[in-house]
Amino acid sequence: MAKIVCSICKQVHYDIPDGKCPKHPHQPDSYYDFSNSDDFLQAEVKRVGKEHEELGLEGLVDGLQAIVINTEPDNLKKAAQELLDYTGYKFDSAFEDEEFVTCILTLENSADILVRSRKSDDNPFREFNLNPKSKDLPNTRLETFIFATKDIHKYYNIQKNRKKKFIQEIPVITDNFSFFQSVPSEYTGVSVGIIQWHNNNKNYQTNGSKILDWNLQKPKNDYLKNIGFLDHTATRVRARDRDAAIIEFMELTNYHFDFAIYVKLFNSITNVARLSSKDFTMVFSSGIVPFKSLEESGPTEKYIHNYGTRTHHLAFVTENIEIVYNKLKEDGMKYLVDLLGSPDEGLKQTFTVGSTNTMLVNEYIHRYGDFTGFFTKENVTMLTKSTEKQ
Numbered sequence: 065m066a067k068i069v070c071s072i073c074k075q076v077h078y079d080i081p082d083g084k085c086p087k088h089p090h091q092p093d094s095y096y097d098f099s100n101s102d103d104f105l106q107a108e109v110k111r112v113g114k115e116h117e118e119l120g121l122e123g124l125v126d127g128l129q130a131i132v133i134n135t136e137p138d139n140l141k142k143a144a145q146e147l148l149d150y151t152g153y154k155f156d157s158a159f160e161d162e163e164f165v166t167c168i169l170t171l172e173n174s175a176d177i178l179v180r181s182r183k184s185d186d187n188p189f190r191e192f193n194l195n196p197k198s199k200d201l202p203n204t205r206l207e208t209f210i211f212a213t214k215d216i217h218k219y220y221n222i223q224k225n226r227k228k229k230f231i232q233e234i235p236v237i238t239d240n241f242s243f244f245q246s247v248p249s250e251y252t253g254v255s256v257g258i259i260q261w262h263n264n265n266k267n268y269q270t271n272g273s274k275i276l277d278w279n280l281q282k283p284k285n286d287y288l289k290n291i292g293f294l295d296h297t298a299t300r301v302r303a304r305d306r307d308a309a310i311i312e313f314m315e316l317t318n319y320h321f322d323f324a325i326y327v328k329l330f331n332s333i334t335n336v337a338r339l340s341s342k343d344f345t346m347v348f349s350s351g352i353v354p355f356k357s358l359e360e361s362g363p364t365e366k367y368i369h370n371y372g373t374r375t376h377h378l379a380f381v382t383e384n385i386e387i388v389y390n391k392l393k394e395d396g397m398k399y400l401v402d403l404l405g406s407p408d409e410g411l412k413q414t415f416t417v418g419s420t421n422t423m424l425v426n427e428y429i430h431r432y433g434d435f436t437g438f439f440t441k442e443n444v445t446m447l448t449k450s451t452e453k454q
Contacts, residue, residue, distance in 0.1 A: 174293035192253030303351035331362030401450035410435030
């Protein structure tokens with residue numbers, strides 16, 4: 065059965081006699097065969113880069129400033145405490161405004177983590193949460209990746225002219241920052257936020273915010289000091305949307321598609337997008353072919369069937385990873401897979417079980433000194449297999 069994907073509307077079409085998108089029949093170059101190879105993506109890297117230079121977007125978006133994890137109101141403190149218990153992050157502050165109750169967790173040289181809950185039922189992300197194994201937590205997901213810019217109005221005007229859609233009609237301006245975010249992606253269920261700090265004052269409080277008298281405690285476990293910065297996250301996307309999700313992210317940021325690892329055994333692709341080798345990395349995991357059934361499809365497409373498209377895990381660079389792995393286990397942490405890899409292979413990794421408060425898995429990863437890669441295929445294969453347990 066013929067399958068084509070339109071590079072304009074990003075829709076998959078089946079059994080099209082002339083091989084053209086019905087919505088764009090007069091643009092013969094608007095489609096490509098749906099085979100999930102890297103050829104189309106590599107061509108798009110060049111196109112997006114050229115377009116960014118012509119529009120003045122190149123270099124306008126900097127690195128990751130924060131991630132926003134929304135939870136059910138009753139789980140907010142538990143979610144924040146869990147991250148304190150199992151990562152190197154520390155409690156910074158908590159506040160509330162008209163829309164949210166927000167807890168700020170920080171770690172030097174790493175993106176901040178904003179754990180929050182809404183004060184109303186108005187949630188643009190809710191539709192992405194109503195899946196067989198996620199519907200009981202209809203407000204819970206990693207919602208937004210926030211990136212910095214030095215000229216938010218320039219960025220906003222350029223993207224509006226490109227017909228990009230945002231939640232806010234115009235950037236929200238506070239004493240501390242200016243901010244807006246894209247609507248949730250139809251491909252990932254995740255939003256990209258853009259922030260410009262005022263007077264180098266990195267403060268997330270909005271005008272009229274009320275400081276909350278929270279005093280969340282960091283456990284006095286020395287081994288937690290080995291758990292470092294947020295290295296990458298991995299977002300699950302459908303096979304048919306793999307290209308569209310990555311292209312959309314490239315168009316909203318200055319990231320570029322770098323490489324992909326194919327695990328045909330489990331019908332899965334791990335796709336890596338980078339700003340530079342020193343910055344936070346965005347990973348997209350998809351199937352090679354679309355979901356067929358729970359019996360036939362691989363772990364990635366099964367996960368999406370059960371939980372929807374969403375960010376699956378947070379990966380933290382970890383020193384003395386063997387000690388951390390064992391100590392966390394002693395403190396009650398459960399894992400999807402044993403510690404994988406070795407110094408000879410260049411890295412070690414593991415996945416925890418998913419949190420009941422955030423629905424996120426923690427990954428702990430250590431790359432040895434002379435390892436120049438990002439992942440190994442062997443580890444990716446075993447980590448992919450481990451998600452069958454979810």
